[in-house]
Each structure stands twice: as C-alpha cells, then as structure tokens.
Amino acid sequence: MKFFLVAALLAVAAADSAPSYAPRPAYHPQPAYKPAPYKQESYDQPPKYDFSYDVHGYGDYEPVFNAQEARDGYATQGSYSVVLPDGRTQTVTYRVDDAYSGNIAEVTYEGEARYDEYKPSYKPTPTYKPAPTYKPAPTYKPTPAYN
Secondary structure, eight states, X not given: OHHHHHHHHHHHHHHHTOOOOOOOOOOOXXXXXXXXXXXXXXXXXXXXXXXXXXXXXXXXXXXXXXXXEEEETTEEEEEEEEEOTTSOEEEEEEEEOXXXXXXXXXXXXXXXXXXXXXXXXXXXXXXXXOOOOOOOOOOOOOOOOOO
C-alpha cells in the first residue's frame, strides 16, 4: 500500500512539472483600411452620343431602312428612311433645339408610287350541286263522303 501511495505522489509531482507553454500572444486588431471615397455620378449632365444603322433584308420581302441620330445636350438631330411597299422611299428628318421644344420633323418622299395591276388570285367555285327542281306534287280533289 505504501508503494501505491508513493506512486500516486510521484504521479502528482510529475503532472505538476509538466512543460509550460508560452504565454498567449496579445491581440492586435487588423489594420483598418479606408475605402476610396464614393463619388456619386451626376445624372444632371445632358447626354452626348451619335449612332447610325442600316438594315437590308433578303427574300420575298426585302425591308430596307436606316437611321442616324446625334445628340449633344438637349440639341438632337437625326433622320430615318424606309423603302415603302409602293416603291417610294420615305425619309423623316427631325431635330430638337432645346429641352422645351418638341420634335420638328420634315417628311419627304422620293420616287413615284407604282402599283401592280389587280389580279384576283381567287375565283370562288361552289362545291355543291344546285338543288334539283321537282314537279309539284299532285293535288287530289275531295272524294264524296256518304253518311
């Protein structure tokens, strides 16, 4: 029993002399980086742009049209044209001078309208036979009745 007491005492003494760890490092906060200052865009500035496009179709129906527009502030000018089915070219030229005036448009036509001669593509034909004509049914004279 003495042996067990001595062994227990040695175990407690060995546990007390366990290697000590280094002290916990002090906490240092992460460096704070300030984001770049936000510069709010001004939407009050009037736009400035210039664009144009052309479309040429193919096949039985060949649409041909184009447009162009330029804007600097409130001053806007542009035009668009389209080939009409009758062969003429319609051109619309427009402009806006300031923020308070509306569109000022000029419409012009180039060429002369031409129309094909009308040819009906459909001739109605009845799909039924006319009703047959019948002779009227004979009428009978009354026969004498005897009482």
